[in-house]
Amino acid sequence: MSIGLIALLDDVAGLAKVAAASLDDVAAQAGRAGIKAAGVVIDDAAVTPRYVVGFAAERELPIVGRIALGSLRNKLLFLLPAALALGAFAPWAITPLLMLGGAYLSYEGSEKVYEALFPHQAHAHEAKRDASAGDTQALEDQKVSSAIKTDFILSAEIMAITLAALPEGSIWMKTAVLAVVAVGITVAVYGGVALIVKADDAGVAMAANTSRSAFGSLVRGIGRALVKGMPGFLKILAVVGTAAMIWVGGGILVHGLEGYGLPQIAHAIQAAATGAASVAGPLAGTVAWLVTAAGSGLVGLVVGAALIPVTSFILAPAWNSIARLRTKSA
Secondary structure: OHHHHHHHHHHHHHHHHHHHHHHHHHHHHHHHHHHHOHHHHHHHHHHHHHHOOOOOHHHHHHHHHHHHHHHHHHHHHHHHHHHHHHHHHOHHHHHHHHHHHHHHHHHHHHHHHHHHHOHHHHHHHHHHHOOOOOOHHHHHHHHHHHHHHHHHHHHHHHHHHHHHHOOOOOHHHHHHHHHHHHHHHHHHHHHHHHHHHOHHHHHHHHHOOOOOOHHHHHHHHHHHHHHHHHHHHHHHHHHHHHHHHHHHHHHHHHHHHHHOOOOHHHHHHHHHHHHHHHOOHHHHHHHHHHHHHHHHHHHHHHHHHHHHHHHHHHHHHHHHHHHHHHHHHO
16 A cells, blocks of 8 residues: 555656656746747837827726737737647748738838828828727727737737747647747736836826935935936837837838748848948947848838828728628627
8 A cells, every 4th residue: 555655656756747847848948939039029018108198197007908918818819829720730821921910010100100290191091090089988999909909910920939939849838838928928018018107107106205314315316207207208119119010010021021032122131231230340230230120110111101091092991881881780
């Protein structure tokens, strides 16, 4: 009896070691894949705060929470199984789908540039694209929906990069790694976004500190700096988010074209980046990245600008007609 119990405990200990090793392997692979997707993660974090600009302070965290839940749903319920299925049965479909996503990101970013450069025309364009003029709740719902759509594209890129970075293994291992990356990146991105959008409120609380100590004075100084600095920081972040959408979208398109035997644009960008880096000395890596991002951004801007009239005069009217028909039939 005792020998059987010892054998059973030995087997349990062996299984526990295997499980621990598997968990370590999942964590290690998720960490490596997450690093490769870091660029898109930064873009995601930069894009999101602009969706809460203009809303009351008490609505900021609920809006971020709604977007985060939508992002997690995108990753776990749609993108994770889709990535596994496409990788197993239709790997040829991954690139064109990513390119469609890149075109959407390019359009979204270019539309923001259009709004900034031509506000009156952009207002008319918005009226055509979405004729519904709703209340604050409708506006919030529209912003959240737009943010989740944009996040879907960025999340798809993150999941694709993660899947490509994984070595050959069982489908369960790939599922576990993709799930860990999905949850970890969502928590990191939207936790950081929540801190950013509430920093000014924290600054107000810190500035109201009444302590007469040196530490109290320091806290009040930091609080006043946050209150004064956050509006400008959010504006800068909005610009960075728009630029990120354009260059990520353009980069997806450039890499997709290269994969389809049209490497000329990618080679031209690479040559420009190499040439600039060769004269940049110790800043060679940074300069090469900036030139590559600028080249991808130019492609994204051209494609996005071309899609604005297509969306205004073809896609949006068609979508509104479908929506009206669905409303009538409901």
